[in-house]
Amino acid sequence: MSKPIYVLSGPNLNLLGQREPEIYGKDTLDDVRARCEAAAGAKGLSVVFRQTNHEGELIDWVQEARTQGSALVLNPAGYGHTSVALLDALKTLAIPIVECHLSNPAAREDFRRHTYVSLAATGVVSGFGAASYELAIAAAAGLVGAA
Known part of the structure; x- marks a missing residue:
């Protein structure tokens, strides 16, 4: 069996469906997990x-991945x-990194328009809830040849 795709989410995403649903949608994190497993x-x-x-826990998981x-x-x-610590961890990976955002950071506040993760990411998907x-x-x- 091939190695799994690691799907890691950072702070406050445990509140999906409750926190600013007009921005992040009504799906819960469990809904997102089910969608990822199915896909x-x-x-x-x-x-x-x-x-x-x-x-620190997120960085440990990146290192595990x-x-x-x-x-x-x-x-x-x-x-x-x-x-920057997260970026440094990501730079140690030789596997594809897909940065993912529920909202479109480019259409939001100025401080959200730059992510350190993008400096290490293979690609970015954002704005589709x-x-x-x-x-x-x-x-x-597709990047690992399973498309």
Whole structure:
């Protein structure tokens, strides 16, 4: 069996469906997990799906994906705009990295228009709500040859 796609989400995404649904949508994180599992399963792949509010834990998981994953889908949330440490961890990966955002950061506040993650990402999917994760899974699958 091939290595799974790691799907990692950063702070406050545990509140999906409750926090600013007009921006982030009404799907919960469990809904997003189900969508990711279905999208990966349709390509014959599996996912490791995790969310944390803690920067160090997110970095530990990125480092784990380095050897245990075939690709990484990452929604860094607020850490994308602030964490050089996360960028440094991402730069150690030799697997594809797909940055994922529910909203379109380019259409939001100025501080959201730059993410450190983009400096290491193979590609970015944003602005499609929970479907952004499914599109990111499809992109990651294509990058690892499972399209």
